[in-house]
Amino acid sequence: MMNIYLFELGMLKRSILIWSLAVSLSLFLYMAFFPAMSANAGAMDALLANYPEEFLAFLGMRPDLPMSSLLGYFALTFGMMQIPLAIQAANYGFHMLSVEEREMTADFLLSKPISRKKIIISKFLASLTSLTIVNAATWIASIVALLMFKGDSVIEFGNVILVLSTIVLFQLFFVSVGMLISVSIRKIASVISFSMVMGFGLYIVYGFKSLFSNKILAYFTPYAYFEPAEILITGKLDLVFTLLAVIIIIGSLSFSYLLYNKRNIHSL
Amino acid sequence: MNAIEFNHLTKFYGKVKGCEDINFNVKEGEIFGFIGPNGAGKSTTIRTMLSLIYPTSGSVNIFGQDAIKYGSVARKDIGYLPSEIFYYDKMKVIDLLNYSASFYDHDCSARIKELSEIMELDLNRKIQDLSYGNKKKVGIVQGLLHSPKLLILDEPTSGLDPLMQQKFFNLIAEENKKGATVLFSSHILSEVQQLCHRVAIIKDGNIVSIQDVKALKHDNYKKFTIRGVNLDHGKFEIEGVSELKEREDKVTFFFKGDVNQIVKIIAKLELTDIIIEEPTLEEIFMHYYE
Numbered sequence: 001m002m003n004i005y006l007f008e009l010g011m012l013k014r015s016i017l018i019w020s021l022a023v024s025l026s027l028f029l030y031m032a033f034f035p036a037m038s039a040n041a042g043a044m045d046a047l048l049a050n051y052p053e054e055f056l057a058f059l060g061m062r063p064d065l066p067m068s069s070l071l072g073y074f075a076l077t078f079g080m081m082q083i084p085l086a087i088q089a090a091n092y093g094f095h096m097l098s099v100e101e102r103e104m105t106a107d108f109l110l111s112k113p114i115s116r117k118k119i120i121i122s123k124f125l126a127s128l129t130s131l132t133i134v135n136a137a138t139w140i141a142s143i144v145a146l147l148m149f150k151g152d153s154v155i156e157f158g159n160v161i162l163v164l165s166t167i168v169l170f171q172l173f174f175v176s177v178g179m180l181i182s183v184s185i186r187k188i189a190s191v192i193s194f195s196m197v198m199g200f201g202l203y204i205v206y207g208f209k210s211l212f213s214n215k216i217l218a219y220f221t222p223y224a225y226f227e228p229a230e231i232l233i234t235g236k237l238d239l240v241f242t243l244l245a246v247i248i249i250i251g252s253l254s255f256s257y258l259l260y261n262k263r264n265i266h267s268l
Numbered sequence: 269m270n271a272i273e274f275n276h277l278t279k280f281y282g283k284v285k286g287c288e289d290i291n292f293n294v295k296e297g298e299i300f301g302f303i304g305p306n307g308a309g310k311s312t313t314i315r316t317m318l319s320l321i322y323p324t325s326g327s328v329n330i331f332g333q334d335a336i337k338y339g340s341v342a343r344k345d346i347g348y349l350p351s352e353i354f355y356y357d358k359m360k361v362i363d364l365l366n367y368s369a370s371f372y373d374h375d376c377s378a379r380i381k382e383l384s385e386i387m388e389l390d391l392n393r394k395i396q397d398l399s400y401g402n403k404k405k406v407g408i409v410q411g412l413l414h415s416p417k418l419l420i421l422d423e424p425t426s427g428l429d430p431l432m433q434q435k436f437f438n439l440i441a442e443e444n445k446k447g448a449t450v451l452f453s454s455h456i457l458s459e460v461q462q463l464c465h466r467v468a469i470i471k472d473g474n475i476v477s478i479q480d481v482k483a484l485k486h487d488n489y490k491k492f493t494i495r496g497v498n499l500d501h502g503k504f505e506i507e508g509v510s511e512l513k514e515r516e517d518k519v520t521f522f523f524k525g526d527v528n529q530i531v532k533i534i535a536k537l538e539l540t541d542i543i544i545e546e547p548t549l550e551e552i553f554m555h556y557y558e
Contacts, residue, residue, distance in 0.1 A: 003370040011356075104354035108410070111318045112371040113344040264281075264321040267311050267352065 001118045004109075008096075008126035016130045019088045023081055023134060024141035030077040031145035034070065038151060041068035057210040062229045070153040071160070074146060075229040078163060081138065082170065082223060087199035088134060089171040092127040093178020094195055097260055098188045106265045116261050124179075124253075131171045139164050159232045166226035166237065169245050173222045174198065176252035183259040219244065269332070271296045271418055271449035272317070277326035279312050286312035287473040290326070294451060299444050301464035301481070302453040309473040310453045311351065314422050318348055330418060344372070347416030351423040351453075353407040357396035361406055364395060365413060372414040383409040386439060387432070400427045408436060412443065419443060419450045425459055437463055458546060492530065494519045495541040503533050522547060 206223035218224035287309035319339035508525030
């Protein structure tokens with residue numbers, strides 16, 4: 001079992017490196033603009049005040065956590081970083097159980113003396129390891145950037161930590177739902193198009209939810225479950241949404257497990 | 269003892285039949301041929317033995333154990349060579365073989381070296397740079413490296429040149445001498461005849477006949493096509509001739525028996541052309557059903 005885990009992790013090496021660097025560097029770069037922006041805070045706030053509140057909400061801005069404040073700016077940046085985090089996790093979800101059939105290596109792996117149960121677990125753990133490394137890179141980049149660019153602001157790190165700790169559930173949501181979709185359909189021709197649609201698509205749903213302040217739409221998108229601005233203002237996670245995320249994750253993983261165990265692997 | 273026991277194994281893909289009521293045994297130490305045209309259900313049957321697909325009903329035992337319920341245990345003893353070979357492209361051959369070996373309890377490195385020398389396989393090349401025939405060789409080494417007690421070969425010879433094919437056959441015969449049971453699926457009758465002790469013939473998902481290869485050789489039909497002039501005189505209507513079609517300038521028929529009889533008849537004729545060939549599998553099948 002260890003051999004599959006290490007093999008799969010080896011296959012993800014490049015991916016881990018690229019995603020960790022991409023997410024942490026872009027987060028860091030965005031945050032680097034904060035000092036310049038906060039210097040003109042008055043002008044910026046005045047400008048934004050001209051826009052309707054719904055439009056600002058669509059962009060992820062809240063009047064009670066202005067963009068000119070450090071945490072307001074961080075909330076925006078983090079919200080943007082959620083998109084690549086989602087795409088990466090969805091990518092692994094769609095990829096891990098479907099790759100063998102797409103690249104025709106299923107006959108090799110599944111004819112070995114190992115149960116599918118162990119294959120799923122090994123592959124899932126390899127993906128989870130990879131996601132955790134990217135998660136850790138995001139934590140480090142966020143904390144370092146906040147400390148470096150805070151200027152005169154005083155940061156309450158408790159809430160920031162709470163925001164960062166939602167990454168793991170957020171990633172698990174995308175990876176597990178991706179897995180479930182990948183084993184529910186006959187074949188995934190292109191993983192990246194599936195993960196892009198899922199990552200961006202749910203973000204757009206989130207945008208509409210904010211634009212129309214639609215409470216029902218919120219249930220359909222994990223971006224609404226873990227809104228950084230909301231967490232930074234209230235200092236707590238929404239119990240219903242968090243619970244819903246956990247249920248969806250456990251449900252998707254269980255069904256993926258059952259379906260993959262029963263799946264017929266066809267020849268060409 | 270039986271190496272493989274099929275018990276009424278049936279697989280339907282929705283309403284489409286994959287195979288139906290497969291019910292035969294392969295004895296330990298046997299080389300058993302499994303022949304039928306493409307799409308007859310050979311691969312479906314084989315994939316069920318490896319739990320790549322799950323049967324609709326029935327079961328298959330391998331060395332006395334249910335191969336579907338206890339698949340991961342059963343597969344310890346199986347070496348499998350799929351008909352189409354695909355591996356992780358970016359890997360080197362040796363890394364793939366080592367990964368393959370890591371699934372088995374014992375050390376296979378000596379065997380990897382030995383087999384790749386026999387098959388003349390370069391271990392340090394990347395898989396994506398290999399030709400089809402060379403990929404096939406990787407498959408062969410990969411299927412044999414753990415010295416399995418049961419070898420399942422699904423159309424193994426396509427893409428191998430005749431020399432390599434012979435080496436491969438020798439390898440299989442050697443494994444068999446050491447005690448390995450072999451299930452050899454093919455749509456080429458001659459290679460099955462060369463290697464196998466018994467054959468099962470599958471058509472449209474059903475086993476239609478199980479034969480001793482000796483008996484099958486006895487049934488060795490030849491297909492004659494003769495061209496010339498004034499041929500429609502009924503001289504070929506002798507014992508052992510079937511499917512006789514006579515025209516003035518062309519005669520075709522199948523013949524089973526002492527070929528000297530035919531040669532004697534032909535010797536007296538003025539011919540422009542003669543073709544003597546193995547009947548195709550489809551033509552053999554025709555004989556089984558008429």
